[in-house]
Each structure stands twice: as structure tokens, then as C-alpha cells.
Amino acid sequence: MRREETELVNENILTRTDDTSIGFKACHTETDGWSLAAGAKRNSMTCIAVVIGCANDDDRYALAKSLLRKEFAGWKVVQPAFSAEFLYPMTVHGGVEDAVLIEPGELQGIVIPKDCNNLETVLVLPKFMDAPIKKGQKLGTVAFYQGDTLLYETAVLATENVGKRNFWDALSKIAVKMHEL
Numbered sequence: 001m002r003r004e005e006t007e008l009v010n011e012n013i014l015t016r017t018d019d020t021s022i023g024f025k026a027c028h029t030e031t032d033g034w035s036l037a038a039g040a041k042r043n044s045m046t047c048i049a050v051v052i053g054c055a056n057d058d059d060r061y062a063l064a065k066s067l068l069r070k071e072f073a074g075w076k077v078v079q080p081a082f083s084a085e086f087l088y089p090m091t092v093h094g095g096v097e098d099a100v101l102i103e104p105g106e107l108q109g110i111v112i113p114k115d116c117n118n119l120e121t122v123l124v125l126p127k128f129m130d131a132p133i134k135k136g137q138k139l140g141t142v143a144f145y146q147g148d149t150l151l152y153e154t155a156v157l158a159t160e161n162v163g164k165r166n167f168w169d170a171l172s173k174i175a176v177k178m179h180e181l
Contacts (some may be wrong), residue, residue: 018065022046026060034060040068044109047071064071076121077109082150086123092140095131095162096169104142105155112146120145125156131164 015021024038033053040047049067054060082104089099102125112119125140133139142157165173 017179020066022062024064028057036060036064038068039065040072042072043077045072045075045077045111048126049076073112073161075111076114077111079109080107080121082107082121082142086121090125091128092133092162093128093130094165095133096161096165098122100129100133100162101159102139102156105138105158107154110144110151110152112151116146119151120147123156127157131162133158133162135161 013022018040018144020040022039022041024036026036028034033055034057035050035052035054037048037050039049039130043072047068049064049071051063051067055065069160087104090102092098092100092119110119122143122145123140124143129139137158138155139158140158141153143153144151
């Protein structure tokens with residue numbers, strides 16, 4: 001029995017020198033030169049660098065590494081803040097209930113310049129909704145801006161079902177009101 005060992009050598013400079021590297025695709029053609037798409041993840045931020053048409057193999061890796069370093073140095077991930085004071089019940093017309101509670105949809109991190117410290121939150125909701133309303137139904141939007149630039153937008157959702165009022169529901173409400181008098 002022969003014992004043969006094989007040694008695999010990774011020639012990709014990024015994966016050998018940067019443990020935050022998450023993948024790459026390198027290519028070369030005579031007409032277009034040396035190109036590379038490379039990604040890295042540090043903390044909660046993922047960056048991708050794409051270089052096209054470099055003169056040689058070393059230049060493409062050096063440029064990609066430089067681009068990734070600049071991206072991580074100049075940008076940060078922030079979780080958009082959404083104050084609960086904006087989450088007042090929304091009026092429902094023609095419903096079994098007069099209002100429905102609302103909540104923001106999925107809030108994901110936003111990549112912004114490191115020197116940016118404030119985001120503007122804009123909540124867009126109608127004055128009321130007509131019944132019926134289903135739990136999870138989109139009722140409006142909440143958007144996050146840096147100056148005039150929209151960075152992220154997500155839906156504002158109903159937290160519960162509100163059925164449409166029928167004759168018997170209306171009669172019951174009237175009876176309760178009369179009893180209170």
C-alpha cells in the first residue's frame with residue numbers, strides 16, 4: 001500500500017491574509033485583464049469589492065483589499081430607531097373595534113457613513129382604515145432618511161384582526177350606549 005499525500009495550496013491572497021473573507025471570484029481574459037469580486041464580513045457589516053481590468057494578478061488582489069479596507073473604515077451599520085410614541089392606535093371605520101394597534105415591519109441594519117449620527121424617521125399612515133383588517137396587513141410605511149436620501153423603508157402592519165361590523169354588532173353597541181345613559 002502506497003502512502004501518497006497531496007498538498008493543496010490556496011493562491012488567493014485575500015483568503016490567506018484576511019480571515020474575514022467570505023468569498024471571491026477571480027477571472028482573467030487577454031482583452032479585459034485581471035478581475036475580481038471579493039467579499040468580507042466584519043462585525044455586522046458585509047462589504048463587496050469588484051475590480052475589473054487590472055494589469056496583473058497582484059494588482060487585482062491589492063486593489064480589492066484596499067477597497068474593502070476603505071469600506072470598513074468609512075461606513076457603519078446602525079439599527080434604525082423607531083420610537084414607540086409613533087405607534088398610536090389607528091382609527092378603523094366600520095369595524096367591530098374602533099381602532100387597531102400598529103407595529104413596524106422588519107427593521108434591518110442600515111449602512112451609513114461613520115460620520116453620520118442622525119437619521120430622520122418619516123411615518124406615513126392614512127387617518128383611518130376601513131374594516132375588515134387582517135393581522136399583518138400593511139397599513140402604511142416608515143422610512144429612514146439621511147438628509148434627502150431614502151436609506152430604508154419598511155411596512156407598518158396591523159397587530160390584530162378587526163372584523164367588519166354587521167347589523168347585530170351595531171345594535172349591540174347602541175344597546176350598550178343606551179344602558180350607559
